[in-house]
Amino acid sequence: xxxxxxxxxxxxxxxxxxxxxxxxxxxxxxxxxxxxxxxxxxxxxxxxxxxxxxxxxxxxxxxxxxxxxxxxxxxxxxxxxxxxxxxxxxxxxxxxxxxxxxxxxxxxxxxxxxxxxxxxxxxxxxx
Amino acid sequence: xxxxxxxxxxxxxxxxxxxxxxxxxxxxxxxxxxxxxxxxxxxxxxxxxxxxxxxxxxxxxxxxxxxxxxxxxxxxxxxxxxxxxxxxxxxxxxxxxxxxxxxxxxxxxxxxxxxxxxxxxxxxxxxxxxxxxxxxxxxxxxxxxxxxxxxxxxxxxxxxxxxxxxxxxxxxxxxxxxxxxxxxxxxxxxxxxxxxxxxxxxxxxxxxxxxxxxxxxxxxxxxxxxxxxxxxxxxxxxxxxxxxxxxxxxxxxxxxxxxxxxxxxxxxxxxxxxxxxxxxxxxxxxxxxxxxxxxxxxxxxxxxxxxxxxxxxxxxxxxxxxxxxxxxxxxxxxxxxxxxxxxxxxxxxxxxxxxxxxxxxxxxxxxxxxxxxxxxxxxxxxxxxxxxxxxxxxxxxxxxxxxxxxxxxxxxxxxxxxxxxxxxxxxxxxxxxxxxxxxxxxxxxxxxxxxxxxxxxxxxxxxxxxxxxxxxxxxxxxxxxxxxxxxxxxxxxxxxxx
Numbered sequence: 001x002x003x004x005x006x007x008x009x010x011x012x013x014x015x016x017x018x019x020x021x022x023x024x025x026x027x028x029x030x031x032x033x034x035x036x037x038x039x040x041x042x043x044x045x046x047x048x049x050x051x052x053x054x055x056x057x058x059x060x061x062x063x064x065x066x067x068x069x070x071x072x073x074x075x076x077x078x079x080x081x082x083x084x085x086x087x088x089x090x091x092x093x094x095x096x097x098x099x100x101x102x103x104x105x106x107x108x109x110x111x112x113x114x115x116x117x118x119x120x121x122x123x124x125x126x127x
Numbered sequence: 128x129x130x131x132x133x134x135x136x137x138x139x140x141x142x143x144x145x146x147x148x149x150x151x152x153x154x155x156x157x158x159x160x161x162x163x164x165x166x167x168x169x170x171x172x173x174x175x176x177x178x179x180x181x182x183x184x185x186x187x188x189x190x191x192x193x194x195x196x197x198x199x200x201x202x203x204x205x206x207x208x209x210x211x212x213x214x215x216x217x218x219x220x221x222x223x224x225x226x227x228x229x230x231x232x233x234x235x236x237x238x239x240x241x242x243x244x245x246x247x248x249x250x251x252x253x254x255x256x257x258x259x260x261x262x263x264x265x266x267x268x269x270x271x272x273x274x275x276x277x278x279x280x281x282x283x284x285x286x287x288x289x290x291x292x293x294x295x296x297x298x299x300x301x302x303x304x305x306x307x308x309x310x311x312x313x314x315x316x317x318x319x320x321x322x323x324x325x326x327x328x329x330x331x332x333x334x335x336x337x338x339x340x341x342x343x344x345x346x347x348x349x350x351x352x353x354x355x356x357x358x359x360x361x362x363x364x365x366x367x368x369x370x371x372x373x374x375x376x377x378x379x380x381x382x383x384x385x386x387x388x389x390x391x392x393x394x395x396x397x398x399x400x401x402x403x404x405x406x407x408x409x410x411x412x413x414x415x416x417x418x419x420x421x422x423x424x425x426x427x428x429x430x431x432x433x434x435x436x437x438x439x440x441x442x443x444x445x446x447x448x449x450x451x452x453x454x455x456x457x458x459x460x461x462x463x464x465x466x467x468x469x470x471x472x473x474x475x476x477x478x479x480x481x482x483x484x485x486x487x488x489x490x491x492x493x494x495x496x497x498x499x500x501x502x503x504x505x506x507x508x509x510x511x512x513x514x515x516x517x518x519x520x521x522x523x524x525x526x527x528x529x530x531x532x533x534x535x536x537x538x539x540x541x542x543x544x545x546x547x548x549x550x551x552x553x554x555x556x557x558x559x560x561x562x563x564x565x566x567x568x569x570x571x572x573x574x575x576x577x578x579x580x581x582x583x584x585x586x587x588x589x590x591x592x593x594x595x596x597x598x599x600x601x602x603x604x605x606x607x608x609x610x611x612x613x614x615x616x617x618x619x620x621x622x623x624x625x
Contacts (some may be wrong), residue, residue: 001317008581011312011319014307014573022301025294032344037587056552058350058522059543062343065526066540072283078526082519089350090515097529100516104523118531126547 057088071125078105137482141490144318146186151489153190154494157197157586162205162506166521167215168198169454169563170342174521175463176334177528189487191461192441195454196248196488199397199437200495203240203274203430204506207233216397216436219429224420228236235367238500239375239423240430242367247383247435254387259474262446266471271582272589274448276599277574278568282451283603285394285559287610295557303562306331307569311562314577326537333460335529335542336566340559341453342525343546346518358406358568367423373587373601375427380409382431390439392610397436400408405430415501438488443482444469448571454562460567 001012047055061081068077082101086092092100112118140146160171172194179187207224220240227236269277286296309320310330321327367375382404387401408428409418418425419494443449448470450456462469473481529542552559565572583589590596 001312001318004317004585006316008585009577011315011317014576015308015319018301018304018308022298022305025298025301030293033339047351054350055347058347059547061521061540062526062543066536066543069530069536074527074530078523083520086515089518090513092515093511095460096516100520103324104520108523108527111354112274112531114525116178116374118180119534120527120530120538121534125447 054089057085058121059087061085064068069121069123071123073127075105075109075124075127076125081105092101130204130260133478134256134486136277136479138486138489140185140262140479140483141189141486145190145625146483147485147490149182150193150491150543152457153193153497154200154498155490155609156190156547157194157507158201158204158495158499158502158524159509160194160574161198161201161203161217162509164546166345167341167454168195168202169457170338170345172454172457172461173334173337174342174525174528176457176464177531180462180531183407184467187465188458188462188467188480188484189491191458192487193491193494194432195458196437196491197495198434200244200499201506203244203433203497204237204503205510207240207267207426209238215318215486216401217430218398218399220426222405222419223422223425226419227423230421232421234494235371235423236426237503238338238373238426241499243382243427243431244373244389244434246379247386247431247433248492249473249489250383251387251390251435251438252485252492254439254486255485256446258442259446259481262442263471263474266447267475268473269595270593270594271575271578275579276426276445276451276577276590276603278572278595279342279601280603280606281393281443281451282561282564282568282572283606285391285451285564287394287606292556292609293610293614295555296561297558298555299552300561300565303565304572306562306570307566308573313574315571316333322380326446326535326548329533331541331545332532332538333567334532334540334578336561337453337457337460338426338525338529339542339545339547340459340549340552342521343542343555343558344549346522347550348512350518355387370421374423376442377402377411378424378428379431381411383435384426385428386432386435386437387439390436390451391442393443393449394435394560396431396452397440397454399438400432404428428440434492438492445473445485446471448473450564450567453560456475456563456567463567491531553560 001015002010003012003016004010051060061084064084065077065081079101082104083097086097086100109120141150155247157168157171160166160168166174172191174299175194175217176191179190183192200215202212202222203224206212206217206220207228210221210225212218214220223239224236227233282300286300287293305320307330309327310479311317311328319330385404385407389395389403405425408424409415412424417569424576440451440455443451444455444459448459448468451460459469467473467477468479470611478502527540530536532538551557552562579589590600
């Protein structure tokens with residue numbers, strides 16, 4: 001990235017100055033955090049064991065979708081994702097879980113594909 | 128007079144059946160977002176941008192604007208009924224509103240909030256109508272240096288007001304600028320911060336980024352602490368009494384003034400006007416001791432200020448292209464995705480669109496006041512949906528929304544990444560507002576800076592030889608310095624953060 005061009009500042013101009021700016025501010029923060037008195041940690045800063053589990057579950061569930069959606073297709077990967085989320089975030093009756101997962105995957109696919117004309121991926125099983 | 132004629136033309140477009148339907152849908156979706164604790168107006172507006180992709184720009188922005196101010200209305204309902212603000216600006220309404228609900232006066236509290244919001248919103252929109260042309264004419268005289276200076280000033284105000292720590296707010300702004308620079312440089316077409324990843328050549332798409340920062344981060348915070356809304360308040364007798372109306376006139380007028388003027392200042396945010404209004408009402412009251420026990424003035428003032436602010440905050444966006452808050456910045460992003468740059472040229476190049484959207488603000492306010500009260504039972508039933516189902520469906524909606532922008536799962540991954548970043552920032556008390564604003568304004572600021580320096584052959588003196596630019600830069604610098612000095616004195620006084 002050049003800093004300067006005959007016409008004026010180049011593509012590297014802004015990134016360099018922003019990096020210097022953020023670097024200085026980070027150093028100030030590091031100094032404060034190391035040498036100054038700190039606020040006590042908020043009581044709810046660390047989540048409970050169940051809270052941790054849910055945060056991890058949301059992250060893993062979304063990673064699953066990112067990885068599987070191109071091959072499994074939107075409907076199938078979202079169906080599995082929703083079943084997992086409904087199980088991880090608080091169990092409901094089986095029928096309700098199945099209905100919500102179906103509506104959020106196959107139903108949403110229908111609405112986006114047919115009504116909103118937003119094409120969603122179809123996987124190796126043709127769905 | 129010219130403004131009124133243009134507004135009438137705007138009405139003729141906004142009243143077309145398609146636009147009316149989308150204003151109605153926007154109001155309903157916005158109110159639902161406001162009602163549901165855990166999804167604020169920012170997350171809600173960002174999440175719903177993808178469903179407007181299929182629309183023309185005018186109905187798309189009419190709908191998104193309706194979602195924005197609808198959410199401001201909706202937040203009140205949960206504040207009054209379950210003592211949980213649906214969005215942060217309604218937090219102060221919990222104090223008096225919930226007390227009124229406990230005494231069986233939930234209906235009066237909700238109806239006065241709706242009436243106050245209508246009056247505040249309508250008067251603030253009138254301000255937009257009358258200030259639009261003069262401000263636009265002024266801004267048309269701006270060149271690249273003035274625009275850069277204006278954006279610098281706006282960002283200084285937002286950064287200074289955003290957080291209790293100036294250092295954290297400035298870091299947040301810097302990170303936003305860095306994220307905005309990812310992709311091909313607009314002038315020389317050089318890749319920046321792409322690290323050889325092809326998907327990054329176009330930069331991070333705005334929708335997945337803000338959906339992550341606002342929506343996913345909020346879901347992380349919510350699932351971390353299991354929140355269960357308990358609803359057992361009965362809503363009856365929606366009509367306020369004559370005495371209620373008499374007691375509310377003053378607070379509504381004062382709330383309108385407070386919300387309107389604070390809405391003009393970038394960075395104030397929606398919370399300050401409501402608190403300012405509450406404090407004002409308590410001060411002017413003959414019985415301040417009664418505050419806290421369910422007085423209607425404590426609902427009427429802040430709720431009016433809230434909506435007057437929401438509508439007035441659109442003035443700097445429409446006329447100068449400066450978003451004063453994250454939600455407005457997201458709305459600005461939606462404008463840009465539809466090929467429209469908010470600012471003075473909006474009124475010269477897309478006058479029909481601009482005036483139709485302004486007219487739709489009036490229509491939206493009428494829809495909300497008619498719609499809100501009879502539909503309260505529906506909003507209440509939303510609160511009975513178990514949180515696990517709600518959050519699972521919101522996540523699913525976010526995933527489909529992020530994917531639909533460019534039809535790539537890379538965007539879903541980016542949304543997750545920004546969601547986790549937003550979650551960490553919220554936990555560590557880094558404000559998100561400066562980051563979102565620089566994310567959206569960053570490319571425009573860089574363009575302004577580079578164009579200015581090209582004009583002056585690389586000399587920064589161009590910013591200091593033009594009067595408007597000098598004044599705007601000076602206001603920004605003075606504000607940052609005064610905030611820094613205030614914080615230094617606070618640290619000396621025993622506070623812990625600069």
